[in-house]
Amino acid sequence: MTDVTFAALGVAEPILRALAAENYTHPTPIQARAIPALLAGRDLLGIAQTGTGKTAAFGLPLLQKLSIGHVPPRPREAKALILAPTRELAVQIEDSLRIYGRFLNLKRAVILGGVSQNAQINAMKNGVDILVATPGRLLDLVQQKHIRLDTVQVFIVDEADRMLDMGFIRDVRKIVAHLPKARQSMLFSATMPDDIVKLVGDMLKSPERIEVTPQGRTADRIEQKLYYVPMPQKRQLLSVLLKDEAMNRVIVFTRTKHGANRVSEHLSKSGVVAEPIHGNKSQNARQRALEMFRTGKARVLVATDIAARGIDIDDISHVINFELPNEPESYVHRIGRTARAGGEGIAISFCDASERDYLRDIERLTRNKITVVPHDLPELTEAQKAQAEEQRRPHGHRHGKPHGHKGHKSGKPGGQGQPAKKRNGARAHWHRKRDAA
Numbered sequence: 003m004t005d006v007t008f009a010a011l012g013v014a015e016p017i018l019r020a021l022a023a024e025n026y027t028h029p030t031p032i033q034a035r036a037i038p039a040l041l042a043g044r045d046l047l048g049i050a051q052t053g054t055g056k057t058a059a060f061g062l063p064l065l066q067k068l069s070i071g072h073v074p075p076r077p078r079e080a081k082a083l084i085l086a087p088t089r090e091l092a093v094q095i096e097d098s099l100r101i102y103g104r105f106l107n108l109k110r111a112v113i114l115g116g117v118s119q120n121a122q123i124n125a126m127k128n129g130v131d132i133l134v135a136t137p138g139r140l141l142d143l144v145q146q147k148h149i150r151l152d153t154v155q156v157f158i159v160d161e162a163d164r165m166l167d168m169g170f171i172r173d174v175r176k177i178v179a180h181l182p183k184a185r186q187s188m189l190f191s192a193t194m195p196d197d198i199v200k201l202v203g204d205m206l207k208s209p210e211r212i213e214v215t216p217q218g219r220t221a222d223r224i225e226q227k228l229y230y231v232p233m234p235q236k237r238q239l240l241s242v243l244l245k246d247e248a249m250n251r252v253i254v255f256t257r258t259k260h261g262a263n264r265v266s267e268h269l270s271k272s273g274v275v276a277e278p279i280h281g282n283k284s285q286n287a288r289q290r291a292l293e294m295f296r297t298g299k300a301r302v303l304v305a306t307d308i309a310a311r312g313i314d315i316d317d318i319s320h321v322i323n324f325e326l327p328n329e330p331e332s333y334v335h336r337i338g339r340t341a342r343a344g345g346e347g348i349a350i351s352f353c354d355a356s357e358r359d360y361l362r363d364i365e366r367l368t369r370n371k372i373t374v375v376p377h378d379l380p381e382l383t384e385a386q387k388a389q390a391e392e393q394r395r396p397h398g399h400r401h402g403k404p405h406g407h408k409g410h411k412s413g414k415p416g417g418q419g420q421p422a423k424k425r426n427g428a429r430a431h432w433h434r435k436r437d438a439a
């Protein structure tokens with residue numbers, strides 16, 4: 003948080019009242035810098051991830067601009083257009099704008115894929131002040147002439163790097179081609195891959211550039227821990243950790259949808275209320291899962307990376323990486339779900355032999371060596387050993403050598419007959435033989 007006030011940044015009275023009702027006493031750093039620049043009409047490049055307060059950073063000046071001298075929108079037009087990569091983020095942005103703009107009389111609509119288009123066409127019939135949309139469905143409706151974009155005054159792209167990951171950049175460019183040249187534009191992205199740098203060059207005019215967390219850096223307020231644990235013992239470790247009542251609002255990340263279902267079922271069977279959220283779930287099921295989690299009815303949300311994008315829930319006590327992500331940037335995004343809005347958080351990662359390359363990439367990107375914590379799980383049972391061995395086989399680790407493993411002659415990690423160590427898991431199990439020797 004900063005020392006300035008929203009009023010000092012030029013935010014107008016009806017919005018100040020809404021902020022006070024939300025207990026936003028001071029702007030976050032990105033807000034303190036973005037709001038004056040945007041009120042002055044500048045374009046903006048925001049290098050920031052969720053949790054920094056970026057929605058209000060662009061949302062407050064947007065609401066203010068649209069409310070001054072407000073005239074009702076014309077049929078099928080949107081005066082402001084906000085693009086988001088996922089449905090959850092779009093819904094959430096709309097929700098935030100409703101809250102910040104509750105004392106203003108502005109019309110909003112959300113356009114999303116995966117649901118019937120009729121209600122969306124209806125919502126656009128008389129035009130809106132603010133339209134929040136995912137790119138694919140928006141283009142559809144523009145092409146069907148249910149929406150016109152030639153009068154957009156303010157254009158915002160949120161989580162541009164995620165748009166790129168999800169293959170939406172071409173759609174974004176097509177949308178830009180429908181916009182008038184004279185407009186205010188903003189782009190937010192947590193990272194700046196080349197394609198986004200290029201999009202920024204094409205889309206923004208001498209933008210104010212605001213970077214809040216250095217690229218790939220994780221927030222200092224997040225305590226990060228790592229357990230070396232073979233896959234067959236991960237669920238067991240998860241159950242042990244969840245005995246700690248301090249873990250009251252936990253997101254568990256898996257790499258696959260199937261994995262999310264399985265972990266969620268395992269937890270439910272063991273008496274922990276858990277909800278899975280991933281791309282195979284209907285929009286309604288996803289919203290329901292989020293609501294259960296938000297209201298505390300579900301203690302654990304088990305999520306895949308894409309489904310978790312844009313989840314904005316405060317007070318998440320722990321993020322658990324049940325499986326490490328194969329893209330290191332996803333690690334930064336995942337753990338950024340905790341320690342939001344100035345709070346503190348804990349991120350715990352499980353790493354098995356096949357994930358060591360991922361771990362190395364993460365530590366390289368974040369320039370941080372994650373603290374390894376030992377666990378007290380018993381040695382693997384014969385069945386678990388067989389399972390672990392089986393998992394290694396398809397990756398070509400027939401001799402038990404995990405990825406990236408160099409210079410260790412003996413090739414039987416977790417091998418049979420090795421003496422049990424007191425602090426199981428203090429080092430990767432593929433090193434234990436050497437420790438014991």
Ligand code: AMP
Pocket residue numbers: 025026027028029030033051052053054055056057058314315316342343
């Ligand atoms: P965002 O990065 O926009 O997703 O915002 C992250 C979280 O911070 C959201 O839950 C907001 O409600 C909250 N937030 C944003 N700005 C402020 C502020 N100035 N004071 C307190 N909370 C804030």
